Amino acid sequence: MENAERVSGKLEWRVNVPDGTSNVLVSESDQLVNKAWLWLKGLLCGLVLKIWRFLYNAWNLGVAEPKKVIHGVKVGLSLLLVSFLYYMRPLYEGVGGNAMWAVMTVVVVFESTVGATLCKCINRATGTFLAGSLALGVQWIANKSGETFEPIIIGISVFLLASATTFSRFIPSVKTRFDYGAVIFILTFSLVTVSGYRVDRLFELAYQRLSTVAIGTSLCILITMVFCPIWAGSGLHDLIVCNLEKLADSLDGECFKDDKTKLGNEEGPSKRMQGYKCVLNSKATEEVMANFARWEPGHGRFNFRHPWKQYLKIGASMHNCAYCIEALNSCINSEIQSPDYLKKHLSDVCMLLSTNSSEVLKELVIIMKTLTKSSKIELLIGEMNFAVQKLQDSLNSVPNSFIGPTVSTLQAPNEAKREIIPKTTIPSLMDVFPMASLVYLLIQIAARIEGIADAVDQLAGLAEFKLAMDENSKQKKSTNKSTSDNQDHETMKTSPKV
Amino acid sequence: MENAERVSGKLEWRVNVPDGTSNVLVSESDQLVNKAWLWLKGLLCGLVLKIWRFLYNAWNLGVAEPKKVIHGVKVGLSLLLVSFLYYMRPLYEGVGGNAMWAVMTVVVVFESTVGATLCKCINRATGTFLAGSLALGVQWIANKSGETFEPIIIGISVFLLASATTFSRFIPSVKTRFDYGAVIFILTFSLVTVSGYRVDRLFELAYQRLSTVAIGTSLCILITMVFCPIWAGSGLHDLIVCNLEKLADSLDGECFKDDKTKLGNEEGPSKRMQGYKCVLNSKATEEVMANFARWEPGHGRFNFRHPWKQYLKIGASMHNCAYCIEALNSCINSEIQSPDYLKKHLSDVCMLLSTNSSEVLKELVIIMKTLTKSSKIELLIGEMNFAVQKLQDSLNSVPNSFIGPTVSTLQAPNEAKREIIPKTTIPSLMDVFPMASLVYLLIQIAARIEGIADAVDQLAGLAEFKLAMDENSKQKKSTNKSTSDNQDHETMKTSPKV
Numbered sequence: 001m002e003n004a005e006r007v008s009g010k011l012e013w014r015v016n017v018p019d020g021t022s023n024v025l026v027s028e029s030d031q032l033v034n035k036a037w038l039w040l041k042g043l044l045c046g047l048v049l050k051i052w053r054f055l056y057n058a059w060n061l062g063v064a065e066p067k068k069v070i071h072g073v074k075v076g077l078s079l080l081l082v083s084f085l086y087y088m089r090p091l092y093e094g095v096g097g098n099a100m101w102a103v104m105t106v107v108v109v110f111e112s113t114v115g116a117t118l119c120k121c122i123n124r125a126t127g128t129f130l131a132g133s134l135a136l137g138v139q140w141i142a143n144k145s146g147e148t149f150e151p152i153i154i155g156i157s158v159f160l161l162a163s164a165t166t167f168s169r170f171i172p173s174v175k176t177r178f179d180y181g182a183v184i185f186i187l188t189f190s191l192v193t194v195s196g197y198r199v200d201r202l203f204e205l206a207y208q209r210l211s212t213v214a215i216g217t218s219l220c221i222l223i224t225m226v227f228c229p230i231w232a233g234s235g236l237h238d239l240i241v242c243n244l245e246k247l248a249d250s251l252d253g254e255c256f257k258d259d260k261t262k263l264g265n266e267e268g269p270s271k272r273m274q275g276y277k278c279v280l281n282s283k284a285t286e287e288v289m290a291n292f293a294r295w296e297p298g299h300g301r302f303n304f305r306h307p308w309k310q311y312l313k314i315g316a317s318m319h320n321c322a323y324c325i326e327a328l329n330s331c332i333n334s335e336i337q338s339p340d341y342l343k344k345h346l347s348d349v350c351m352l353l354s355t356n357s358s359e360v361l362k363e364l365v366i367i368m369k370t371l372t373k374s375s376k377i378e379l380l381i382g383e384m385n386f387a388v389q390k391l392q393d394s395l396n397s398v399p400n401s402f403i404g405p406t407v408s409t410l411q412a413p414n415e416a417k418r419e420i421i422p423k424t425t426i427p428s429l430m431d432v433f434p435m436a437s438l439v440y441l442l443i444q445i446a447a448r449i450e451g452i453a454d455a456v457d458q459l460a461g462l463a464e465f466k467l468a469m470d471e472n473s474k475q476k477k478s479t480n481k482s483t484s485d486n487q488d489h490e491t492m493k494t495s496p497k498v
Numbered sequence: 499m500e501n502a503e504r505v506s507g508k509l510e511w512r513v514n515v516p517d518g519t520s521n522v523l524v525s526e527s528d529q530l531v532n533k534a535w536l537w538l539k540g541l542l543c544g545l546v547l548k549i550w551r552f553l554y555n556a557w558n559l560g561v562a563e564p565k566k567v568i569h570g571v572k573v574g575l576s577l578l579l580v581s582f583l584y585y586m587r588p589l590y591e592g593v594g595g596n597a598m599w600a601v602m603t604v605v606v607v608f609e610s611t612v613g614a615t616l617c618k619c620i621n622r623a624t625g626t627f628l629a630g631s632l633a634l635g636v637q638w639i640a641n642k643s644g645e646t647f648e649p650i651i652i653g654i655s656v657f658l659l660a661s662a663t664t665f666s667r668f669i670p671s672v673k674t675r676f677d678y679g680a681v682i683f684i685l686t687f688s689l690v691t692v693s694g695y696r697v698d699r700l701f702e703l704a705y706q707r708l709s710t711v712a713i714g715t716s717l718c719i720l721i722t723m724v725f726c727p728i729w730a731g732s733g734l735h736d737l738i739v740c741n742l743e744k745l746a747d748s749l750d751g752e753c754f755k756d757d758k759t760k761l762g763n764e765e766g767p768s769k770r771m772q773g774y775k776c777v778l779n780s781k782a783t784e785e786v787m788a789n790f791a792r793w794e795p796g797h798g799r800f801n802f803r804h805p806w807k808q809y810l811k812i813g814a815s816m817h818n819c820a821y822c823i824e825a826l827n828s829c830i831n832s833e834i835q836s837p838d839y840l841k842k843h844l845s846d847v848c849m850l851l852s853t854n855s856s857e858v859l860k861e862l863v864i865i866m867k868t869l870t871k872s873s874k875i876e877l878l879i880g881e882m883n884f885a886v887q888k889l890q891d892s893l894n895s896v897p898n899s900f901i902g903p904t905v906s907t908l909q910a911p912n913e914a915k916r917e918i919i920p921k922t923t924i925p926s927l928m929d930v931f932p933m934a935s936l937v938y939l940l941i942q943i944a945a946r947i948e949g950i951a952d953a954v955d956q957l958a959g960l961a962e963f964k965l966a967m968d969e970n971s972k973q974k975k976s977t978n979k980s981t982s983d984n985q986d987h988e989t990m991k992t993s994p995k996v
Binding site for chain 2: 054057058061062065068069071072073075076077079080083087100103104107108110112151154155158159160161162163164165166167168170171173183186187190191193194195280281283284319320323324326327330331334395433434436437439440441444
């Protein structure tokens with residue numbers, strides 16, 4: 001074996017060293033044991049490594065989002081409190097052996113956001129109450145109709161109600177709001193009717209269940225709202241703001257990269273540019289959060305009837321914008337490159353539009369963050385539209401600057417001569433079209449950013465944002481008064497719309 | 499009042515007739531009663547109408563997707579069967595009063611797809627078993643440590659385990675697979691430890707819970723797999739096929755509409771074109787279904803280890819394609835219209851590319867539907883790339899055909915003369931760029947469709963699709979052999995790639 005190792009060369013010998021040094025001159029059975037030991041060690045190491053990696057990931061997640069750790073602690077605390085019910089004799093006598101329903105309620109109902117917890121609590125309480133009273137009615141009828149019919153009536157009612165309620169969970173209006181309530185309805189109805197057949201103290205059962213559920217839900221609501229509450233509404237607001245920032249960064253990075261392509265690729269901006277991809281995938285989260293936010297009372301800067309639905313509209317217009325940025329991104333990374341003279345001619349004005357678009361988005365971020373109407377936003381949109389106009393103008397001026405010299409050989413419009421002209425010198429659409437579509441997509445993006453601005457404006461109207469009276473706007477007002485000729489310029493800026 | 503009605507004219511009089519005829523010559527108190535009655539009637543009518551509409555929607559949903567009705571019936575059936583446990587004395591004696599755990603298991607675990615049900619069943623069984631044994635261990639230690647320390651040890655263990663497990667539910671790897679198991683773990687652990695303090699027959703409780711959960715889960719698995727099983731895997735497969743069809747229709751409709759814009763808008767094609775919007779929003783559903791499909795045994799044409807993850811890749815490449823179609827759609831509906839000569843020049847070749855792209859997608863649909871490799875797909879992709887090449891060629895030839903006549907006045911390339919030329923006659927980029935970006939996006943879409951084809955090809959490799967030996971391919975083979983000159987043409991077709 002040693003010979004074989006020597007023959008097989010330096011590389012293999014090195015690999016075999018850890019085995020080789022310990023296994024020299026030992027019998028085969030010992031080798032087998034050693035191999036098994038190594039295999040076991042490898043397995044254990046792999047397992048330890050896997051667990052270590054899991055814990056490492058968990059630690060990172062906890063550090064990145066301490067809210068999630070807080071939620072865990074809150075659930076632990078609620079369970080601890082609810083188990084005291086069991087230890088304290090007077091309460092235990094009151095609710096009987098059914099204290100476990102309180103434990104179960106806490107485990108099942110406690111969600112990470114206040115809205116979700118409230119939604120589940122209200123669903124659970126309503127579902128339990130409705131199903132409990134309905135089950136008592138069915139039980140009463142079944143009792144009256146004699147011993148032979150009793151199980152039949154109960155069986156049929158359980159079958160029909162369970163089928164119908166389960167089907168109703170697929171209906172969108174039920175699914176978004178009362179899904180959990182429907183499950184609890186079926187559960188309570190089956191339990192009460194079926195148990196009622198055996199347990200003769202039916203009213204007591206129903207009463208105990210209701211009271212324990214009440215204890216569990218009120219404890220959940222108390223703890224979720226008092227200790228570091230995590231609001232679905234605030235979460236939705238932050239998500240939308242964060243997505244707006246990402247879109248703004250993408251466009252900022254876009255222009256940045258457009259500039260840098262000549263110098264070479266850089267890692268930094270391309271990472272910032274990828275932000276729009278998060279926006280593409282956030283629709284489901286937004287819908288869930290908006291759905292839960294509706295259940296929440298007023299908190300922080302948001303009233304009870306804050307127009308959460310409008311956030312979905314803002315989200316939708318942001319997705320629209322992100323689709324376009326995606327196409328733009330693929331356009332920039334395309335293999336087909338436009339000629340340099342076109343790039344030179346258009347890159348400045350493209351960058352201007354890109355930067356202006358990004359600035360509009362950044363102003364929208366400020367509006368959303370401060371919940372105040374901005375006096376600057378119309379000006380910025382005007383500037384963006386002015387940049388669009390400028391871009392269109394420079395598109396118009398392109399042929400003059402580069403068709404001229406190349407077509408100089410073309411003197412007569414004869415059919416025969418046209419064939420002779422060398423194709424390469426004429427600026428064909430083939431050369432132009434990646435740049436043209438880049439420009440078109442930039443203009444599209446500007447139009448869609450106006451859509452976002454409109455949606456934010458609607459939100460400002462619905463939620464009655466106040467006008468920000470910061471120093472900048474005051475300064476602007478005074479300058480506006482002093483120099484009236486500026487106004488003409490501004491109105492000109494706002495007029496061209498795509 | 500009557501006078502007033504007469505004065506107010508014919509229209510108003512008509513409106514007031516139903517009130518007017520009954521209210522003539524009655525006292526004010528009667529009017530109040532009448533008003534209240536009308537209000538109540540309105541309220542009741544509104545309520546009835548609302549319920550009616552709800553039932554109507556439910557009926558439509560049931561007719562459109564009978565699977566959902568079947569699922570409802572299956573849940574009803576399972577609950578009926580599990581409640582028989584309660585009625586049958588021997589079984590009842592066996593599992594004791596804890597038969598309600600079986601009922602609860604059925605209600606909570608029964609999901610609409612086999613995969614989801616299996617996932618929940620396995621999670622529930624594992625979670626119950628692990629938490630039960632751990633709780634017994636903790637209970638034993640707590641018992642040994644004396645009466646004063648018992649509640650403290652139990653309290654701390656409940657708090658720590660509940661907090662840690664709740665936090666672990668946020669870790670992605672746990673969240674996607676073991677979320678429900680974690681909930682059940684906390685629930686069982688708290689129930690067993692807390693109840694153990696009171697109920698002295700702890701082992702019995704644990705045994706009963708395990709056996710009832712076993713009864714419930716096995717019943718669920720049996721019914722969900724025997725009666726009209728609804729497989730998450732098949733659902734995912736159908737969803738992907740349906741989305742592919744929608745993309746194909748969108749591109750088909752695209753070219754169709756492109757043709758019809760001159761004749762006038764039609765409702766039909768625009769509706770078909772909107773199909774891609776479903777593709778944009780199907781990501782979350784795909785992920786959920788792929789996650790559940792992994793738990794399912796082999797069914798129908800799918801093995802146990804069918805590469806469901808690859809479906810997510812196909813889905814991702816379809817979303818990519820849909821983003822581009824979205825941009826294309828906005829490009830077609832744009833206000834800025836390209837000049838007619840450009841449209842005429844390019845519309846035919848654009849339509850060709852659009853149709854070819856659609857045909858590639860349709861062939862992919864056939865591959866996915868029949869689960870066989872297609873001999874035609876490479877040919878079709880080649881044709882699509884040939885159309886791309888053709889489109890690029892006709893872009894190259896554009897300037898020749900339209901620059902000629904308009905630039906005929908331009909005889910010398912002097913700076914002064916260039917200014918005189920009327921701008922409108924020169925084909926500026928401004929005129930060209932919507933068409934150019936349409937072309938660019940079409941070419942992008944073709945490239946992305948190749949991405950979809952690659953993903954489907956990978957799936958075919960992973961799932962070992964067999965080669966389809968249908969009559970068409972046989973015919974093609976025979977013609978290929980007889981006419982060898984065709985091959986040159988085909989290889990030429992497949993060569994140009996974007």
